[in-house]
Amino acid sequence: MAVQKDHWYDRALILLSSLTVSVQQTDGVTTVKLEEGMVLVCVCPWEGKLTMVSWSKRIRFDKVPIAVYGVSISQSYQTRIQFLKSTPMDGSIAITNVTQEDTGVYHCSVQTFPRGSWVRDILVEEDDADEGQEETDIHTREPEPSPVDFSLSAYLIYIYVSGGVGGLLILLSALSFQYWSFGRDPPSDLKMYR
Incomplete structure (x- = not known):
C-alpha cells in the first residue's frame, strides 16, 4: 500500500525559482564638456x-x-536629440544646438530583461x-545624492520588486502554516491508495 503525499515542497521550489527581484545597478558619474x-x-x-531607455535632467x-x-x-529637445543605438544595448544620445542651459546632470536609465x-x-x-x-575617473568620483524618483520606470521597478518580495512573504507564510498544521497532528482523513 502507498500513501498519497502532498509534495508542497516541489511546488514551493518551482514558485521560488520563478520569483525574481530587480536590482538597479549604477555606473557612477561621467563628466562631459559642453560642445556642439x-x-x-x-x-x-x-x-x-x-x-x-529614458533620459532626464x-x-x-x-x-x-x-x-x-x-x-x-x-518639446525643448525635440529637434536636438538623436538616439544613437549603435549596439543593441546602447541608449546613448547626441545633443545638437547646445546652449549654456544644457549644462547640468543628466540621468540615463536602461531597463533590460532579465537583469533589470x-x-x-x-x-x-x-x-x-x-x-x-x-x-575625473567615474569610479573615484562620488555620485551626487539624488532625490526620490517616482517616474514611471522607477514606479514599475518598485511594483516589480514589491510584488516579488510580497509573493515570497505570502509563500513563506503559507508554507509555515502548512508545516505547523501538519506537523502537529497527521490529518485524520489521510487516504490510502494501492
Missing part, C-alpha cells in the same frame, strides 16, 4: 533585451523627463570650467 553635437554615452554593460531637486526611446522627446535596470549620471560642464583639472 556632444554625445552622452549610456551603454548597458551586459547582454540581454533592452526594453526601455536634474533641475534643482527634480528630474525632468527629456526623452524615452521610441516613445517621446520633450542600469543607470548612469552624466555631468555636462562648460568647456572653460575647471580647464586645468584632469577629467
Whole structure:
C-alpha cells in the first residue's frame, strides 16, 4: 500500500525559482564638456533585451523627463536629440544646438530583461570650467545624492520588486502554516491508495 503525499515542497521550489527581484545597478558619474553635437554615452554593460531607455535632467531637486526611446522627446529637445543605438544595448544620445542651459546632470536609465535596470549620471560642464583639472575617473568620483524618483520606470521597478518580495512573504507564510498544521497532528482523513 502507498500513501498519497502532498509534495508542497516541489511546488514551493518551482514558485521560488520563478520569483525574481530587480536590482538597479549604477555606473557612477561621467563628466562631459559642453560642445556642439556632444554625445552622452549610456551603454548597458551586459547582454540581454533592452526594453526601455529614458533620459532626464536634474533641475534643482527634480528630474525632468527629456526623452524615452521610441516613445517621446520633450518639446525643448525635440529637434536636438538623436538616439544613437549603435549596439543593441546602447541608449546613448547626441545633443545638437547646445546652449549654456544644457549644462547640468543628466540621468540615463536602461531597463533590460532579465537583469533589470542600469543607470548612469552624466555631468555636462562648460568647456572653460575647471580647464586645468584632469577629467575625473567615474569610479573615484562620488555620485551626487539624488532625490526620490517616482517616474514611471522607477514606479514599475518598485511594483516589480514589491510584488516579488510580497509573493515570497505570502509563500513563506503559507508554507509555515502548512508545516505547523501538519506537523502537529497527521490529518485524520489521510487516504490510502494501492
